[in-house]
Amino acid sequence: MKRIVFLQPVGIVERDILIKLKKDLEWVLKGYINKVKISLEPLELKHSEYDAFRRQYDASKILKRIKQLQRKENGFRILGIIEEDMYVTHLNFVFGIAQSPRGIFITLPQACLISTTRLRESFYRRPKNESLFELRILKEAIHELGHTFGLDHCREECVMRFSNCLSDTDLKPAKFCESCIEILNLNFSYLRRD
Numbered sequence: 611m612k613r614i615v616f617l618q619p620v621g622i623v624e625r626d627i628l629i630k631l632k633k634d635l636e637w638v639l640k641g642y643i644n645k646v647k648i649s650l651e652p653l654e655l656k657h658s659e660y661d662a663f664r665r666q667y668d669a670s671k672i673l674k675r676i677k678q679l680q681r682k683e684n685g686f687r688i689l690g691i692i693e694e695d696m697y698v699t700h701l702n703f704v705f706g707i708a709q710s711p712r713g714i715f716i717t718l719p720q721a722c723l724i725s726t727t728r729l730r731e732s733f734y735r736r737p738k739n740e741s742l743f744e745l746r747i748l749k750e751a752i753h754e755l756g757h758t759f760g761l762d763h764c765r766e767e768c769v770m771r772f773s774n775c776l777s778d779t780d781l782k783p784a785k786f787c788e789s790c791i792e793i794l795n796l797n798f799s800y801l802r803r804d
């Protein structure tokens with residue numbers, strides 16, 4: 611199976627964000643994936659996914675549609691990218707959401723989703739910082755893809771550390787720790803048997 615990650619824009623997403631993320635993910639995840647492709651057709655946002663009271667989109671509902679798209683694409687992983695704020699039940703907001711397979715289920719197609727809204731300095735009324743914004747997107751993308759590769763949250767200096775706020779994202783590195791690499795290598799050994 612070709613290990614292709616599809617970047618799926620959800621709603622309107624700046625093309626430059628997708629192009630930069632494609633290059634960065636191919637570099638950081640080399641050895642685990644073969645290629646990153648950008649989907650040309652954005653997935654339209656639905657009114658039923660929007661909570662007008664919260665002024666946010668329901669990440670779980672969007673992820674469900676991305677999973678359906680995943681089955682149609684028949685790709686290895688699909689990463690949705692949305693420029694709208696999103697939440698899940700019991701949390702005020704989320705940077706991302708993902709499926710988390712276990713063991714041999716790593717071989718099945720999986721999906722995840724990230725939001726860029728709270729990764730921008732402008733959200734906090736601070737001056738624009740494009741390089742910091744791009745690094746945050748990369749960290750959240752690696753983190754959510756890490757979940758689809760079978761990784762849990764980690765307590766080490768690792769991209770898999772949970773981000774409760776933006777400073778948590780800024781403090782963690784854009785790479786996996788040794789322990790997570792060991793788990794990744796074990797999980798990906800299932801793929802090499804196919």
